[in-house]
Amino acid sequence: MKTLAIDTSTQALSVALRDGDxxxxxxxTNTKIKHSTQLLPLIDSMFKLVNWQPSDLDGVIVTEGPGSYTGLRIGVTAAKTLANTLSIPLFTLPTLMALAGNVQATTGPSLVIxxxxxxxxxxxxxxxxxxxxTFKPLFITSHGLFTDFLDQVAAYLADHDDLQGLSLNFLSPDIEAFRSDIEAKFGEEAIIFPSESGLxxxxxxxxxxxxxxxxxTFIPNYAKLSEAEENWVAQNPEEAKADEGTYVERTN
Known part of the structure; x- marks a missing residue:
């Protein structure tokens, strides 16, 4: 099965062609160049590099979010357009699971955060x-203060004896911005992966x-309102209430 895979969830952009395994x-790439500028030319050049045609594809894979609003829209729109035009299946997975996949197979169970x-x-x-x-989600993907999330993780672990002693593997493209919070909460228990592992x-x-x-019908999982939408809700509370259910609930 030949597939095109796309991730545009963060500042980094990744595209791959895969044939079976x-x-x-x-x-x-991990630059500040806009995904809208890079994505389609990159896909085209990769097809030429391996002498494939779009019609050779059997499926398209795209990360669903959460992540950058603009990035997700660009990646998902491109993936949907290709899948629809070629009449091939569209596959997806959570962005955070894609990130967790950077932790290679371990000798025993571990926690990936x-x-x-x-x-x-x-x-x-x-x-x-x-x-x-294999990955089993223990938490629903959330948006909120990172320190609150760490408190929730600590409380969850304290209530689950079967998870005691498992390694705590933290990884993110933005790891340095939160390193001090992780170390303050978990100290030497935390295994903090370098930022390149967050790509x-x-x-x-x-x-x-x-x-x-x-x-x-597929749409990205934004997990929160955009800043513009939050501002609109704050300025138009009555209209927002009337449209309740069409917006993602703010969690902080």
């Missing part, structure tokens, strides 16, 4: 129980659990 080619900076000392974060190459590699996505989604 083999990564044929992958390009990952991936997160992405959401500004103002908040983050999108979750916890996975990792056994081999999602599209070539790995095909090896992680995927779900097929409807091309016409």
């Amino acid at each position: 083999q990564v044929v080619t992958e390009t990952t 991936p997160f992405i900076d959401a500004r103002r000392k908040t983050a999108f974060a979750t916890v996975y129980l990792k056994e081999g190459y 999602i590699h599209a070539g790995h996505l095909g090896a992680l659990p995927l779900r097929e989604v409807d091309v016409d």
Whole structure:
């Protein structure tokens, strides 16, 4: 099965072509160049590099979020357009699971805690129980103050004896902005991966659990309102209340 995989959830951009279990080619950049400028030319150049045509694809994979609003829209729109045009399946997975996949197979169970900076000392974060190459989500992906999230993790671990002693693996493209918070809460218990481990590699996505989604109805998981939407809600509380249910609940 030949697939194109795309991740545009963060400042980094990653695109890969995969044939079955083999990564044929992958390009990952981590610059401030807009994804809208890079993505389509990059996909085109990768097809030419391996002598593929878009019609050779059997499926498209894209991370669903949370992450950058603009980045997610660009990646998801490109993936949906290709899948719809070529009449091939569209597959997705949570951005934080894609990030957690950077922790390689361990000798025993471990806890993987991936997160992405959401500004103002908040983050999108979750916890996975990792056994081999499988990930079991222990938390619903949340948005809020990162220190509050760490408190919740500590309380959860205290209530679950079966998780005591498991390694705590923190990774994020924004790890340095939150390193002091992690160390203050967990000290030497925390294994803090370097920032390069927080880059999602599209070539790995095909090896992680995927779900097929409807091309016409699929939308990204933003997990929170954009700043512009939050400002609109604050300025138009009555209209926002009337439209309740169409907006993501603010969690901080």
